[in-house]
Amino acid sequence: MTPSKPATIHQPSSAEIAGYLRPPPGTHPPLDSPPYKSTGLRAPSQAPVVLRHRLTEITGPLLTGEIGPNDHDLTRQHAAPPIGERIIVSGRVLDSDGRGIPDTLVEVWQANACGRYAHSVDTYDAPLDPNFSGGGRVVTDSAGNYSFTTIKPGPYPWGNHHNAWRPSHIHFSVFGRSFTQRLVTQMYFPGDPLFPYDPIFNSVPDEKARQRMISSFDMENSVSDWALAYRFDIVLRGREQTPFEEPHE
Amino acid sequence: MSESAQSELALTPSQTVGPYLSLGLTWPTGHLVVPEDAPGAITITGVVRDGTGAVVPDGMVETWQADAEGRFDHADDPRGASGSGFHGFGRASTDAEGRYRIVTVKPGALGDGQAPHIDVSVFARGLLDRVVSRIYFPDEVEANATDPLLSGLPPERAATLVAERVGPAELRWDVRLRGEGETVFLAV
Ligand SMILES: [Fe+3]
Numbered sequence A: 001m002t003p004s005k006p007a008t009i010h011q012p013s014s015a016e017i018a019g020y021l022r023p024p025p026g027t028h029p030p031l032d033s034p035p036y037k038s039t040g041l042r043a044p045s046q047a048p049v050v051l052r053h054r055l056t057e058i059t060g061p062l063l064t065g066e067i068g069p070n071d072h073d074l075t076r077q078h079a080a081p082p083i084g085e086r087i088i089v090s091g092r093v094l095d096s097d098g099r100g101i102p103d104t105l106v107e108v109w110q111a112n113a114c115g116r117y118a119h120s121v122d123t124y125d126a127p128l129d130p131n132f133s134g135g136g137r138v139v140t141d142s143a144g145n146y147s148f149t150t151i152k153p154g155p156y157p158w159g160n161h162h163n164a165w166r167p168s169h170i171h172f173s174v175f176g177r178s179f180t181q182r183l184v185t186q187m188y189f190p191g192d193p194l195f196p197y198d199p200i201f202n203s204v205p206d207e208k209a210r211q212r213m214i215s216s217f218d219m220e221n222s223v224s225d226w227a228l229a230y231r232f233d234i235v236l237r238g239r240e241q242t243p244f245e246e247p248h249e
Numbered sequence B: 001m002s003e004s005a006q007s008e009l010a011l012t013p014s015q016t017v018g019p020y021l022s023l024g025l026t027w028p029t030g031h032l033v034v035p036e037d038a039p040g041a042i043t044i045t046g047v048v049r050d051g052t053g054a055v056v057p058d059g060m061v062e063t064w065q066a067d068a069e070g071r072f073d074h075a076d077d078p079r080g081a082s083g084s085g086f087h088g089f090g091r092a093s094t095d096a097e098g099r100y101r102i103v104t105v106k107p108g109a110l111g112d113g114q115a116p117h118i119d120v121s122v123f124a125r126g127l128l129d130r131v132v133s134r135i136y137f138p139d140e141v142e143a144n145a146t147d148p149l150l151s152g153l154p155p156e157r158a159a160t161l162v163a164e165r166v167g168p169a170e171l172r173w174d175v176r177l178r179g180e181g182e183t184v185f186l187a188v
Helices: A207-211 B141-146 B155-161
Strands: A086-095 A105-110 A135-139 A145-151 A156-158 A164-166 A169-174 A183-188 A228-231 A234-236 B041-049 B059-064 B089-093 B099-105 B117-124 B131-136 B164-167 B170-172
Touching: A105 A145, A135 A145, A169 A234, A183 A234, B041 B059, B041 B117, B059 B099, B089 B099, B131 B155
Parallel strands: A086 A228, A086 A234, B041 B170
Antiparallel strands: A086 A145, A105 A135, A105 A169, A156 A164, A169 A183, B041 B099, B059 B089, B059 B117, B117 B131, B164 B170
């Protein structure tokens, strides 16, 4: 925290508040992305109105959630272990300045090893696993690190086009510390042969940005006789520099 | 500072929540920014609709706001954290009729020329990124008239951001993702 705050009650004008950096073009998918058919009815038709960042945007929910004892381990939420490749997924939630974001909630959900979600809407004819619900939550430590244990989700078909299959992925939701940093994304696995065919993965225009959604195999964190590991860092927007942030430099 | 200031890390892209978001994002009390019986509690409900006017039954609405005094319990507020413990966050999935419901208090004015408002994120299958909007209040005619965002919009578009009073402690604010009466969305 910046220790040098004005001593008097100060109503900051918008110009004095350091906003958050706008994402570079190509980083986030355009909402209207025709190869992903559901965007056609749901993506707004009008361009968004650019909102200057004021108090409501530079603050945000500081959630640590209601964490249950097995929320970080999706393999221990039922009487017996689920079927599948047990994996450890860990990484850091950071801002673009490289600072870890401590004590922030990370929520995940995923299909089972066969690619089936334990959800009433999922009609894929693959077995449900009575020992796998597919939802988890963890809170980052003081350096922004998180880790959870799960099984590797399977790829699954969807109705977007003929023979459409989603690459294996884990859905991630993170808050950061400001409303502007809120992010929902998907973590993919290295070397998936379905990448070239998936309109959701390819909705991200920038090739390098797409690669940042792919976790890396993490031999170092693998546990002998227990689990392989993958690493996935999540980078959220950093803050603009303003005179307010650096009063006397 | 030991952190390297020169190397800016590249951002992680957004992806859709997909149709199964409730597996990971459901909290039984997520819609309660304050308890139902809290003093000054109000209910905000509405329906999320797509480009054809059909309801969106697999969406999620999140809200973020100041407390009734216009303060945030957050250290990044240059006025200082309120220390009140007010969470300010609401989250509600839409039901089979596309309806969400949040219980909260009306936020106070921030004292910076903006009318009282709630920041909103909407997530759904078919949205590759959240869409962001704001809820303003119908009893703030004067403040709304000079609000920097509302006053910069054509009146019929600004109207999509102002909730409608439907009861003594109940407001309605609908979301039209696309098409006729499309809600004003914000790039933040
Ligand atoms: Fe999925």
